Amino acid sequence: MSTGTLTIDLDALAANWRALDAINTGETAAVVKADAYGLGAARVARRLLREGARSFFVAIAEEGAALREIVGPESSIHVFSGHMPGDADMIADCNLVPMINSVDQMIRHAEALPGHGFGIQLDSGMNRLGMEPAEWQAVREIALAQGPRLIMSHLACADEPDHAMNARQLRSFHEMTEGLDIPRSLANTGAILLHRDYHFDLARPGIGVYGGAPFTDAQPVVTLDLPVIQCRDLEPGETVGYGNDFAATRPTRIATVAAGYADGILRAMGPRTQLYAEDTPCPIAGRISMDLIGVDVTDLGHDPASLRLLGPEQGIDVLAANAGTIGYEILTSLGARYSRRHIGA
Numbered sequence: 001m002s003t004g005t006l007t008i009d010l011d012a013l014a015a016n017w018r019a020l021d022a023i024n025t026g027e028t029a030a031v032v033k034a035d036a037y038g039l040g041a042a043r044v045a046r047r048l049l050r051e052g053a054r055s056f057f058v059a060i061a062e063e064g065a066a067l068r069e070i071v072g073p074e075s076s077i078h079v080f081s082g083h084m085p086g087d088a089d090m091i092a093d094c095n096l097v098p099m100i101n102s103v104d105q106m107i108r109h110a111e112a113l114p115g116h117g118f119g120i121q122l123d124s125g126m127n128r129l130g131m132e133p134a135e136w137q138a139v140r141e142i143a144l145a146q147g148p149r150l151i152m153s154h155l156a157c158a159d160e161p162d163h164a165m166n167a168r169q170l171r172s173f174h175e176m177t178e179g180l181d182i183p184r185s186l187a188n189t190g191a192i193l194l195h196r197d198y199h200f201d202l203a204r205p206g207i208g209v210y211g212g213a214p215f216t217d218a219q220p221v222v223t224l225d226l227p228v229i230q231c232r233d234l235e236p237g238e239t240v241g242y243g244n245d246f247a248a249t250r251p252t253r254i255a256t257v258a259a260g261y262a263d264g265i266l267r268a269m270g271p272r273t274q275l276y277a278e279d280t281p282c283p284i285a286g287r288i289s290m291d292l293i294g295v296d297v298t299d300l301g302h303d304p305a306s307l308r309l310l311g312p313e314q315g316i317d318v319l320a321a322n323a324g325t326i327g328y329e330i331l332t333s334l335g336a337r338y339s340r341r342h343i344g345a
């Protein structure tokens, strides 16, 4: 087999969800958009259901429809993109809760599915999705008359605890929702960790469940092992890979592993990233290719059968820092070619 093996530890994932649930003062949902950040929405949702999660969030109605098959009829499934043209049948058939984010969507929903449950999404300053204060003010009475099930907003800077934006958005959310007898939701992972003032009735963690920052106490969830296809000796002066980026300065042993940037191993991480043979770090030699990576295994003293890119010794946030990005992008870039193995199911 020449594909990498992506191992997803569902016990660690469950422990992360429980740890966030223990900090959170309200109900704890789970965000499983983008195939649960690339880790397999079906397996993730089934496990979190067993842990007690009863509310799920997805980005688009199609994800919600697939999730309904997994979680059964009892759980609530909320759709961040709200009610888009063409979504009515899916929303009705799969009993999804669209998080309505504009007057247009509200009209579309009321016309297509009168009486069908929905939520309201407010923009408290991020300027991304949701009704702004003035728009909300204008339609508030009409919306409330139809009995929304949840009112939510989203923070722009929750992973920066000292950022003044957090308090500003909290104040705006309070102003827009004060006195309403409807469950409220503001917190993602970062906001759960900020302060209980941000928790409200329902929190929506994603990245922390999957083992990423800003939940620094999270257990690592993913391990990625890449098979070695070939090993070779280099004389000093010989080079490796495109652009001759690596040149041997000593007799060198190079292992070539079967994965590359087409598998989400971003080229930018190359110069700072190592692969591990058990506990021994082996630096990447030369540029990351589409399907192959050269690794300097000289100091290892033997030819490994496989090398580990992601694991407890080097997690998603280390790779993210090496590539100048965030753990979210490392996870959601994980390639379709890996064989995915879920343990602790």
Ligand SMILES: *Cc1c(COP(=O)(O)O)cnc(C)c1O
Pocket: 031, 033, 080, 153, 154, 187, 188, 189, 190, 204, 205, 206, 207, 208
């Ligand atoms: C993705 C998302 C979340 C989850 O955020 P994390 O930072 O991954 O915890 C919560 N709410 C909204 C609106 C989102 O788009």
